[in-house]
Amino acid sequence: SDDDDISCWNTAGITNMDRAFWSYSYGGLKLFNDPLECWNVGQVTSMNLMFFNKKKFNQPIGSWDVSQVKDMEDMFSDSESFNQPLDSWDVSQVENMRLMFYYADVFNQSIGSWNVSQVTDMYNMFKSAYVFNQSIGSWNVSQVTDMRQMIYNALSFNQPLDTWDVSKVKTMSRMFRDSPSFNQCLSTWAEKTSDTVNTFGMF
Template sequence: MDRMFDGATAFDQDLCHFGDNFNQYKIVYNMFVGSGCANKSDPTSETGPWCAVTNCLYRFTINTELRDAIKEYLGQDCPSDLNCQARSNYGGAIGEWDVSSVDDFSRLFVDDSDDPIDGAATFNEPLNWDTGSATMMLYMFKDAAAFNQPLSTFDTSKVNNMFGMFSGAAAFNRDLTAFDTSEVEDVSVLLC
């Protein structure tokens, strides 16, 4: 399996399920050289040859560090550049990041004049995030004009504020019936 994915620059998939049945004596060095995967050279006990992205996920805990990472990701044009540094830093594409400990998702993809995130207006990638700890989603996609991805996997059961969540998100047209809004106190300007 030496250089198995060499030159497969678009390849950036999770192969962790193969790792459990993997014979550690097989030749896997440089298996992902030239690919889109984060671990391009030698396997280690921490990442293994299969799971560089999944086992090394950066766990975000607060809004500011997640927002800074989003700024970095969009600023490096990571949606179209599979080898950008932010993908390596945080465990792959933005939609796969570990945000399970974050409670405040406010102003993450904002493109307004107060505190814009460059690239937020054109951002349109899937977000398969665990939002089970979320309590705030205030202005989450404010003026993110191109965003139109399904959010049916978002856990909103603890969210109490969705004020302006999609305000100015002109392209957004997705089913939100799976959103649990039983704790929400403020949905003002949710879709305006």
């Protein structure tokens, strides 16, 4: 029920939190905003769709130990209110960040220090993250193969990305489409990318 207090649940043994609040996504329960800071997620390996469609959720979870997580796909997609610091997260094991901040309307926190060196998929990662404009130019994206629509319709984003190693990227289709603020030089990418990389509608 709406009165259930889950803030102090013992979650220490849980390894999968995919769709953890899925039942709250429909039937008028999109207003979920319970504090979860004390949850122990140290054994969790997947957080796919964890906060999907949580229209009101905006609780601090920056202290979470996410060092074992490999999958963060759709984690904050359609989370219209979420804007909490995540800079201290250890995401060094994460391989999948596709759609992670898709339509995260107000998210604009510093995540430039993240170690994303294991990530292979950033498809739609910041698509329609309207206000996001943080430096991510120091990210090690050398394992990423999919950057399709990564910054599509990210209306505010305008950060340098010229130092990125995009040598393994196979598709950049619509990567910066409908992102009117973006005005950065990417000439260095030409010598790093494969001759067969898909750049259809990139801008």
